[in-house]
Amino acid sequence: MKVxxxxxxxxxxxxxxxxxxxxxxxxxSRQQVVTxxxxxxxxxxxxxxxxxATTDTLVENVHFRRGMGTWEDVGWKALAVSLSDIAAMxxxxxxxxxxxxxxxxxxxxxxxxLYRGITELANKHDxxxxxxxITRASELSITSTVVGSSSGNEVLRRSTAxxxxxxxxxxxxxxxxxxxxxxxxxxxxxxxxxxxxRNACLRPQPxxxxxxxxxxxxxxxAIDISDGLLSDLTQxxxxxxxxxxxxISKLPIHPALKxxxxxxxxxxxxxxxxxYELLFTAxxxxxERVAKEIPxxxxxxxxxxxxxxxxxxxRGRILSPARRGWEHFKS
Amino acid sequence: MKVxxxxxxxxxxxxxxxxxxxxxxxxxSRQQVVTxxxxxxxxxxxxxxxxxATTDTLVENVHFRRGMGTWEDVGWKALAVSLSDIAAMxxxxxxxxxxxxxxxxxxxxxxxxLYRGITELANKHDxxxxxxxITRASELSITSTVVGSSSGNEVLRRSTAxxxxxxxxxxxxxxxxxxxxxxxxxxxxxxxxxxxxRNACLRPQPxxxxxxxxxxxxxxxAIDISDGLLSDLTQxxxxxxxxxxxxISKLPIHPALKxxxxxxxxxxxxxxxxxYELLFTAxxxxxERVAKEIPxxxxxxxxxxxxxxxxxxxRGRILSPARRGWEHFKS
Numbered sequence: 001m002k003v004x005x006x007x008x009x010x011x012x013x014x015x016x017x018x019x020x021x022x023x024x025x026x027x028x029s030r031q032q033v034v035t036x037x038x039x040x041x042x043x044x045x046x047x048x049x050x051x052x053a054t055t056d057t058l059v060e061n062v063h064f065r066r067g068m069g070t071w072e073d074v075g076w077k078a079l080a081v082s083l084s085d086i087a088a089m090x091x092x093x094x095x096x097x098x099x100x101x102x103x104x105x106x107x108x109x110x111x112x113x114l115y116r117g118i119t120e121l122a123n124k125h126d127x128x129x130x131x132x133x134i135t136r137a138s139e140l141s142i143t144s145t146v147v148g149s150s151s152g153n154e155v156l157r158r159s160t161a162x163x164x165x166x167x168x169x170x171x172x173x174x175x176x177x178x179x180x181x182x183x184x185x186x187x188x189x190x191x192x193x194x195x196x197x198r199n200a201c202l203r204p205q206p207x208x209x210x211x212x213x214x215x216x217x218x219x220x221x222a223i224d225i226s227d228g229l230l231s232d233l234t235q236x237x238x239x240x241x242x243x244x245x246x247x248i249s250k251l252p253i254h255p256a257l258k259x260x261x262x263x264x265x266x267x268x269x270x271x272x273x274x275x276y277e278l279l280f281t282a283x284x285x286x287x288e289r290v291a292k293e294i295p296x297x298x299x300x301x302x303x304x305x306x307x308x309x310x311x312x313x314x315r316g317r318i319l320s321p322a323r324r325g326w327e328h329f330k331s
Numbered sequence: 332m333k334v335x336x337x338x339x340x341x342x343x344x345x346x347x348x349x350x351x352x353x354x355x356x357x358x359x360s361r362q363q364v365v366t367x368x369x370x371x372x373x374x375x376x377x378x379x380x381x382x383x384a385t386t387d388t389l390v391e392n393v394h395f396r397r398g399m400g401t402w403e404d405v406g407w408k409a410l411a412v413s414l415s416d417i418a419a420m421x422x423x424x425x426x427x428x429x430x431x432x433x434x435x436x437x438x439x440x441x442x443x444x445l446y447r448g449i450t451e452l453a454n455k456h457d458x459x460x461x462x463x464x465i466t467r468a469s470e471l472s473i474t475s476t477v478v479g480s481s482s483g484n485e486v487l488r489r490s491t492a493x494x495x496x497x498x499x500x501x502x503x504x505x506x507x508x509x510x511x512x513x514x515x516x517x518x519x520x521x522x523x524x525x526x527x528x529r530n531a532c533l534r535p536q537p538x539x540x541x542x543x544x545x546x547x548x549x550x551x552x553a554i555d556i557s558d559g560l561l562s563d564l565t566q567x568x569x570x571x572x573x574x575x576x577x578x579i580s581k582l583p584i585h586p587a588l589k590x591x592x593x594x595x596x597x598x599x600x601x602x603x604x605x606x607y608e609l610l611f612t613a614x615x616x617x618x619e620r621v622a623k624e625i626p627x628x629x630x631x632x633x634x635x636x637x638x639x640x641x642x643x644x645x646r647g648r649i650l651s652p653a654r655r656g657w658e659h660f661k662s
Contacts, residue, residue, distance in 0.1 A: 053428055103334075
């Protein structure tokens with residue numbers, strides 16, 4: 001069977017099962033693995049506290065296109081995706097490694113610009129770029145790995161949501177997808193809107209400080225929004241064996257999104273990926289404490305229905321989402 | 332300028348300088364980085380001992396070809412290259428992450444076989460496969476990252492060789508290149524020879540136990556032989572600002588190599604890459620102590636001549652190497 005017939009999520013499940021079947025489990029306990037495959041980052045116990053690690057790959061013409069932004073932007077984003085995974089666990093970043101695959105025809109100035117973009121973001125988040133590798137390939141791809149830590153003994157997970165938890169997000173979603181649409185269709189809009197959407201798409205901000213705030217106030221469940229709000233909420237539902245109800249009227253709409261794409265704003269908010277905001281669940285009290293420190297919006301509630309995410313309008317009517325977000329491999 | 336015009340090693344130097352210029356150095360000291368870019372693995376101080384991390388990418392049709400071995404072999408090798416980097420630092424492996432990029436047309440059974448090969452090797456070296464990522468690309472590539480540790484406060488480096496140090500290697504070189512030649516040319520040879528060469532090429536053994544032995548007996552300088560003996564020795568020379576003299580008569584020739592490729596055996600020993608044996612330098616006394624525990628062969632001596640590697644025949648005549656090993660990007 002081809003990967004395209006199976007689909008991304010089923011393939012991930014299959015790989016997970018394959019590894020579980022063939023991996024020596026004694027090693028997992030000997031190496032004090034706390035969270036293995038299936039969350040935003042891996043977690044293991046080190047002598048003092050927890051260590052975290054994650055890896056992610058951006059491929060040219062899949063995750064970025066030349067000419068849409070600068071090569072510094074590409075580098076920035078390549079590291080941002082992994083830093084965001086650490087943020088989604090409530091971790092602190094520490095060390096980054098970059099494996100760059102490129103064709104021999106790649107331009108040297110573009111490659112150095114890419115590394116400048118990586119270090120620019122690394123500097124911002126106290127992350128030391130300590131190593132990596134370059135290799136020949138027929139297309140350009142960048143794999144970033146970040147090793148981080150958690151100061152305490154807790155991390156944010158996907159699997160710890162409880163029925164009745166409120167669902168909340170940091171910031172706004174849909175902006176990165178709106179930026180992509182604007183840049184690929186060369187859509188014109190006012191300068192401020194353009195800047196907001198362009199930055200959301202090309203220079204996503206990993207929410208490391210926000211992850212710390214969540215953890216500090218007792219949040220235990222989070223994911224970063226990489227595939228889209230509904231898709232990533234479904235991941236929390238699956239991991240926690242729960243359902244969710246999202247109230248459309250509560251979804252925050254950024255003015256830039258309303259300005260540039262009023263007709264598809266809701267679709268982008270729910271299903272546009274790559275915003276790298278944090279989606280989390282917790283008691284009402286906890287969310288209120290968090291909200292005093294950082295801007296967050298409660299958008300719904302976890303329910304006992306297994307794996308089902310319902311959209312509810314302001315009259316309580318259930319709507320069915322058109323599209324759940326980005327599925328690689330299937331078109 | 333194109334990457335192919337600049338060449339791999341010059342590009343690595345340029346990337347290193349770019350990062351040094353743009354990276355905030357305070358972060359490196361705050362994060363207690365011991366060894367950054369430029370060795371086999373990155374090293375930083377953790378609360379107890381040292382942490383190590385390395386990443387490496389294998390690309391289809393660059394580093395492996397379908398049909399030459401099994402998909403389990405491909406998975407095995409993808410992890411082996413990173414474990415070997417940890418071995419070259421005298422580290423212990425601990426955790427592995429795999430980022431897999433593949434076309435939608437990839438075969439699901441091949442992908443799961445690949446992961447079985449990864450876990451097979453991970454199990455052998457007490458390494459927990461804790462995470463990863465899959466993504467779409469037009470060609471298949473596998474990036475493995477390994478996070479490890481060093482029990483003591485020392486690692487093996489490239490930069491610590493001293494003039495007068497003996498140069499030694501674990502095991503034999505040239506076997507992986509001979510295996511590749513045998514498999515691509517469908518050369519026939521006796522069954523035992525075939526098994527040795529095939530395994531050397533498809534199932535390289537990262538020398539983690541050997542790295543531990545080296546460190547224990549006081550060796551401080553090592554690299555793994557990935558590009559070829561002369562090429563990797565040149566890396567030690569460059570990092571240590573020394574030269575080296577290799578005595579041809581002392582180079583160990585494996586019987587399988589002599590049997591299958593008698594005419595090019597020396598060329599393969601000196602320049603064939605991907606053996607993943609350890610090349611190291613130390614005092615004579617230290618090497619003698621190491622030799623009582625594991626098979627190693629002294630093959631030459633470090634000299635004060637900067638960056639020059641000389642080959643010397645049994646009459647002391649200097650020969651000039653034909654080819655220094657594998658350079659990516661240039662053909």
